[in-house]
Structure formats: structure tokens, C-alpha cells
Amino acid sequence: MSIARTTALSAALGLALLAIPGTAQAQERQVKITGFGAMSGVVRSFGINSKAALEAAADRINRSGGVTLGDGAKGKIVIEFLDDRCNAEEGISVLRRIASSEALVAVGPTCSNVAEPLFGILQKKFGDAGDTGLQFPIFTDVAIKIGLAKISEWAFRNVPNETEMYATLFKWLKATKPNLKTIYGGVEENFAHSRATWYAVMKEVAAKEGFEIKGESKWLLEDTNFSNQAREAKKAEADIIAIAAHPFSTCGMLKEMARQGVKPKLLIGLTSSSSTETLQGCAGEAEAIIIPTSFAPINDQARAAADAVSKFKGSLDLHSGAAWENVFILKKIIEEQKVMAKPDTVKADREKIRAGLAKLTVTDGLIGKSKRTPDREAIKPYLFVHAKAGKWEVLHTPAVN
Amino acid sequence: MLFIDLLQSIADGLLFGATYSLIGIGFTLVFGVMHKINMAYAAASVAGAYAGLTLLKLAGLPPLLVIIMACLAGAVFGLLTYVLCFWLIPLSHPLATLMSTVGMLLLIDEIVVHLTAGMPVNYPTVMGGMVSLGSFLLRGDLMFIFTIAVLAMAALMYLIYRTRLGLATRAVSQQPVAAQLCGMRLGQVNALTFTISGALGGIAGSLIGSAVGLLSPLLIAPLTVKGLIVTVIGGLGSIPGAIIAGLLVGAAENVFQFVRGVTERDIYVMLLLFVFLVFRPGGILGADPGRN
Numbered sequence: 001m002s003i004a005r006t007t008a009l010s011a012a013l014g015l016a017l018l019a020i021p022g023t024a025q026a027q028e029r030q031v032k033i034t035g036f037g038a039m040s041g042v043v044r045s046f047g048i049n050s051k052a053a054l055e056a057a058a059d060r061i062n063r064s065g066g067v068t069l070g071d072g073a074k075g076k077i078v079i080e081f082l083d084d085r086c087n088a089e090e091g092i093s094v095l096r097r098i099a100s101s102e103a104l105v106a107v108g109p110t111c112s113n114v115a116e117p118l119f120g121i122l123q124k125k126f127g128d129a130g131d132t133g134l135q136f137p138i139f140t141d142v143a144i145k146i147g148l149a150k151i152s153e154w155a156f157r158n159v160p161n162e163t164e165m166y167a168t169l170f171k172w173l174k175a176t177k178p179n180l181k182t183i184y185g186g187v188e189e190n191f192a193h194s195r196a197t198w199y200a201v202m203k204e205v206a207a208k209e210g211f212e213i214k215g216e217s218k219w220l221l222e223d224t225n226f227s228n229q230a231r232e233a234k235k236a237e238a239d240i241i242a243i244a245a246h247p248f249s250t251c252g253m254l255k256e257m258a259r260q261g262v263k264p265k266l267l268i269g270l271t272s273s274s275s276t277e278t279l280q281g282c283a284g285e286a287e288a289i290i291i292p293t294s295f296a297p298i299n300d301q302a303r304a305a306a307d308a309v310s311k312f313k314g315s316l317d318l319h320s321g322a323a324w325e326n327v328f329i330l331k332k333i334i335e336e337q338k339v340m341a342k343p344d345t346v347k348a349d350r351e352k353i354r355a356g357l358a359k360l361t362v363t364d365g366l367i368g369k370s371k372r373t374p375d376r377e378a379i380k381p382y383l384f385v386h387a388k389a390g391k392w393e394v395l396h397t398p399a400v401n
Numbered sequence: 402m403l404f405i406d407l408l409q410s411i412a413d414g415l416l417f418g419a420t421y422s423l424i425g426i427g428f429t430l431v432f433g434v435m436h437k438i439n440m441a442y443a444a445a446s447v448a449g450a451y452a453g454l455t456l457l458k459l460a461g462l463p464p465l466l467v468i469i470m471a472c473l474a475g476a477v478f479g480l481l482t483y484v485l486c487f488w489l490i491p492l493s494h495p496l497a498t499l500m501s502t503v504g505m506l507l508l509i510d511e512i513v514v515h516l517t518a519g520m521p522v523n524y525p526t527v528m529g530g531m532v533s534l535g536s537f538l539l540r541g542d543l544m545f546i547f548t549i550a551v552l553a554m555a556a557l558m559y560l561i562y563r564t565r566l567g568l569a570t571r572a573v574s575q576q577p578v579a580a581q582l583c584g585m586r587l588g589q590v591n592a593l594t595f596t597i598s599g600a601l602g603g604i605a606g607s608l609i610g611s612a613v614g615l616l617s618p619l620l621i622a623p624l625t626v627k628g629l630i631v632t633v634i635g636g637l638g639s640i641p642g643a644i645i646a647g648l649l650v651g652a653a654e655n656v657f658q659f660v661r662g663v664t665e666r667d668i669y670v671m672l673l674l675f676v677f678l679v680f681r682p683g684g685i686l687g688a689d690p691g692r693n
């Protein structure tokens with residue numbers, strides 16, 4: 001065999017070896033994180049922002065070398081995002097699909113009415129052989145209704161603690177605006193989060209701080225006529241009107257209040273309404289409304305994250321901010337727990353991630369450190385923003401965490 | 402004081418019911434001519450309002466012209482609905498057009514959601530202000546909508562009973578085969594009916610957007626349901642019936658809410674529909690279909 005022929009054959013063999021599937025992957029494995037939430041329907045913006053935040057965070061990690069796996073190899077984070085349409089049945093079906101894939105952990109869902117039944121199909125107590133519930137870790141970024149993670153030991157959340165946020169808000173109002181004595185509520189009766197926030201959070205903590213509750217008006221998420229409710233609010237003559245509703249009906253109510261000349265001394269809004277949606281819908285009527293939130297671009301890190309997410313066509317807010325944080329928290333856990341990210345270690349890797357999430361006592365966040373509670377919830381740092389000339393501006397930063 | 406509140410509630414409901422009337426007119430007009438239900442009507446109306454607002458912004462026109470822009474866009478959507486859901490579909494199949502318009506409703510809804518990310522959009526107020534009589538208030542914009550609904554009814558009645566197009570429409574509605582034998586083009590008349598109802602839908606969408614102060618895909622489902630209720634209560638095919646039923650449903654809804662609360666409101670509205678279906682199945686001004 002001539003030297004030229006031998007060289008050519010060797011080169012061809014070398015090229016063929018390089019082309020064998022798996023060779024490249026052995027050097028660079030994939031860590032699959034699947035996001036899920038509403039990508040269609042009227043809360044689509046939440047899904048868009050979460051997806052963008054997950055992808056932007058994964059991109060940042062991958063660009064800086066990826067994740068170090070249990071055997072020292074480097075892995076890249078791969079994000080997939082599935083649509084649950086903010087529907088409980090679809091959410092459950094999506095989660096089963098994710099669990100049957102090679103995903104190691106899921107981040108989602110958007111809606112509390114999906115999270116509640118979804119957590120219900122997970123194994124309640126880790127290691128309980130008698131419980132055949134799904135054994136898959138979920139690290140929620142958006143669904144915010146209080147107390148949901150306690151449903152299953154596989155459920156973890158990185159959402160703000162509304163009870164603490166509103167308690168601090170009312171305490172601060174009492175100290176800084178002593179002329180405010182009475183409060184009236186407006187509540188979106190058919191949305192789990194809004195309802196829980198008014199009845200179990202705002203109303204309770206305001207009463208504890210000594211505010212007199214003058215009653216509440218109720219409406220539905222898709223309502224268009226708020227004449228009765230605005231009239232009731234006017235009659236109540238409360239110093240504060242607190243609206244526990246999402247942007248569409250918050251704006252509808254605020255516009256009707258403006259028409260009927262309802263002018264409380266102070267407006268308070270729902271955490272989820274501290275978004276661009278509210279300002280896009282009714283910036284004028286929402287002027288000066290105060291909302292507690294767990295995200296605002298107040299430091300270099302938060303501003304850089306907001307820029308990165310905008311490049312993925314999303315907007316960083318208190319919800320998508322949590323999605324961003326979750327990816328970095330998961331990176332740390334994957335490295336500490338020595339996750340392997342191999343096809344034959346999926347089950348063990350999921351258990352390692354669950355164990356890592358359960359061990360957390362404090363996590364890094366965009367605006368500061370978050371504490372973790374024994375029931376797998378977060379106590380995130382927060383601040384109060386108010387609408388000013390069509391923008392959200394930081395009004396006060398309580399000393400927390 | 403309770404009486405004044407009740408009266409105010411009735412007045413608010415009646416005025417807001419004008420928006421239901423406008424949607425009901427569109428549903429009933431198509432049914433009157435083709436004996437088919439266009440389930441996509443409210444969705445196309447809201448899409449017309451969105452398109453009108455976009456055109457207004459692109460052209461930099463004053464806010465009041467949003468109605469005209471929405472009217473034009475609505476006419477295009479109406480014609481498109483006809484072509485896609487009726488012209489291309491065998492009309493003889495009893496469920497084909499119903500299902501195609503349901504599909505169109507979902508398609509329009511999802512397109513709007515995808516284009517806007519589901520975010521509410523601030524909509525210009527075409528006529529603001531309140532008329533106050535002591536503590537009794539009447540919304541100027543809703544009175545304007547009410548006037549538009551009455552004018553639309555008058556214009557449609559004129560069109561149907563005083564013009565050649567109206568004559569053709571009635572002929573096609575009553576005896577389609579005979580009308581064709583007389584040289585009338587069935588497809589053309591139907592297309593014109595859809596264009597006119599679409600234009601009216603665009604106006605309705607923009608006025609509703611203006612009354613609510615916002616546009617959102619959230620408007621589509623309730624408007625479709627209310628439009629259908631109004632059409633049935635008013636009498637299928639009856640334009641004056643749709644106006645009366647719209648006002649009735651609006652007032653009833655507000656009074657039920659005032660008396661029983663928001664969580665029970667819709668139960669009573671559905672009960673009202675049931676009462677009509679049982680005791681007056683032809684609706685307020687429709688022909689009695691009789692019973693088996």
C-alpha cells in the first residue's frame with residue numbers, strides 16, 4: 001500500500017470517527033431544563049417573558065463555559081418551553097410529557113390554577129413507596145398563590161411572599177402616611193391569585209395594621225362594565241382603594257373610577273400588575289398606584305439581566321426575573337449535587353436536583369438574596385414601585401433579608 | 402337611596418346594553434339573510450377594532466376617525482369570513498358553516514393574542530363625559546353608542562326595505578332559488594351582506610373598545626356569548642329585536658349583579674334566556690317557530 005493511499009485512508013477513518021454520533025456529545029453533554037406556562041391565550045405575555053428569561057440565562061451560562069457535571073465534563077443547558085394555555089388539564093398533560101422526556105427539572109407554570117392541581121399529581125412525600133405520584137422536580141417561577149409548594153415535596157417555588165410584602169407595605173403606610181385610616185378592596189373574583197391576595201393577604205394584613213376595612217367590590221376577569229363596582233367604591237369613601245386584579249380588569253375599574261370621579265387618597269395594586277401591561281392599558285388612570293414587587297432594574301446585575309432578556313424578545317419583571325434566577329440556582333445545584341446528565345442517569349439526576357433544591361436555605365437573586373423556607377417557598381427581597389408618568393419607579397426599598 | 406342605586410344600575414345596564422345590541426345586530430343580519438350563524442362575528446368585530454386602531458396610528462389621524470378605520474377593517478374581515486367560512490364550504494351541510502365559523506373565531510382570537518401577546522391596549526375615547534342629574538349619572542360615551550345603535554338600525558332598515566340591494570337581500574333570504582332564476586347573484590348578495598355586517602361589526606368593536614377604554618382578546622368570548630343571547634332573545638333575524646334584547650340583557654345583567662352579586666349574575670342571565678326559549682322561543686320580535 002502506498003504512503004499516499006495509507007494517508008488518505010487514515011484521514012478518511014479519522015473523519016468518519018469524528019462523524020460518529022455521540023462522540024461530540026460525550027465531550028459536551030446536554031442538561032435539559034423544560035419551561036412551561038401560558039404561551040397562548042390572554043396571559044401569553046407571562047409565558048413569552050419566562051421563556052425569554054430562561055433562554056437568556058441559559059445562553060449566559062453556556063457562553064461562559066456551561067455547567068460542570070459530576071464527572072468533570074462540561075454540559076450545556078438546553079431550554080425547551082411548552083405551552084399549557086393556563087389550563088389545568090393541559091398543564092398536567094404537559095408535565096407528564098416533560099417527565100417522560102430527558103428533562104431533569106421543569107420551571108413553571110404561569111397560573112396558580114394550573115400549579116395547584118399539577119402539584120397534586122406529584123408524589124407528596126419524597127421516598128414514600130406507597131405513593132405512586134409523579135417523581136419530578138418543579139421549580140415554579142410565576143404561579144404565586146400563597147402556600148402551594150407544601151402540596152408536594154417535589155414542588156419548589158421562587159415566587160415572592162405576598163403576605164410579607166403587603167404586611168410591610170401597610171406597616172410602612174401606617175408609619176409614613178398616618179392620615180390613611182380606611183381601605184376598600186376591588187377583587188377579581190374568578191382568578192385564584194387575585195382572590196387569594198385580597199381575602200387572605202391584603203385584607204388580613206391591613207386589618208392587623210389597624211386599617212378599617214370598608215368592604216369590597218367584586219368583578220370577573222373578563223368583565224367590561226364596572227359601573228356598580230365603582231359606585232360602591234365611591235360610596236365607601238375609603239382613603240385607600242386596593243385592587244387585587246390583573247391588568248385588563250384593573251384598568252377597566254380604574255377607568256370607570258375616573259369617570260365617576262372616585263378619587264381615593266391612595267391606590268394599591270396586585271403584584272402581577274406591576275408590569276408593562278398595566279401602563280400600556282391605563283397609564284393615566286394608574287398614576288401613583290403603589291405595588292410591591294420582587295423585581296426592578298435597580299442594580300447593574302438586574303439591568304444587565306433585563307438587557308439580556310430583551311434580546312430574547314422578552315421583558316424582565318417580577319415573574320420572569322424569577323425564571324432567570326431559577327436557571328442560575330439550578331446551575332449551582334447541578335454542580336454541587338454532581339448531576340451526570342446522561343441518558344441512563346435521568347432518574348437519579350432528578351432526585352439529586354430535588355435534594356439540592358430541598359437543601360437550599362438561601363439563594364442569590366437579581367436584587368438580593370432570598371431565604372428559603374422549610375415548606376419549599378422563597379422569601380425574596382422586594383421593593384415598592386409606583387406608576388409615574390407612564391413608568392414604574394422605585395418608591396421605597398424596605399430593609400429585608 | 403337604594404331605589405336611586407337600583408335606578409342607576411338599570412340605566413347603566415341599559416346604556417351598556419347598547420354594545421350588546423350592536424353585536425346582536427350583526428349576528429341577526431347574517432342569520433336573517435343566510436339562515437346561518439356566524440360564530441366568528443364578535444371576534445371579527447374586535448379584530449376590526451384592533452385593525453382600525455393600528456391604521457389610525459399608522460396614518461396619524463385624530464382619535465374620532467378610529468370608528469371609520471375600524472368600519473373599513475371590519476368590512477374586510479366580514480368579506481374574508483364569508484369567503485373562508487361560507488363560500489368555500491358546502492352550505493347544504495347543516496354543521497359545516499357553524500364549525501367553520503367556530504374555527505374562524507378561535508383563529509382570530511389566537512391571532513390577536515399572538516400579535517398583542519394578550520396585552521390590553523389603551524383605546525381612544527370617542528366621546529367622554531358624564532351627564533349628571535344630581536347623584537344620577539349617565540355616561541356620554543354609552544349614550545353615543547346607543548345613538549349609533551339606533552342609527553345603524555335605521556340605516557339597515559332603509560337598506561333592506563328601500564333599496565335594490567335590500568330587495569335582493571330579502572329575495573335571497575326568502576326564496577334563494579327563485580331569486581337566482583330572476584337573475585340575482587346569490588354569492589354577490591351574501592358577500593355584500595357579510596361586508597355590511599362586518600363594517601357594522603368594526604363600528605361595534607371600536608365603540609365597545611372606546612366604552613371599555615381598552616381592547617383585549619378577553620373581550621371576544623363574552624361578546625360572542627352575549628351577542629348570541631341577544632340574537633335569540635331578540636328573535637333570530639330581527640334587527641329591532643336585537644336592539645331591544647341588547648338593552649334588556651344589559652339592564653338585566655346589571656340589576657342581577659346589583660341584587661345578587663357578580664358571582665350569580667350570569668346564572669340569572671342564562672335563566673332569562675331559558676325563560677325565553679321555553680315561553681317565547683321566537684324571541685321578542687321574531688316569528689314563532691311553533692312546537693312539535
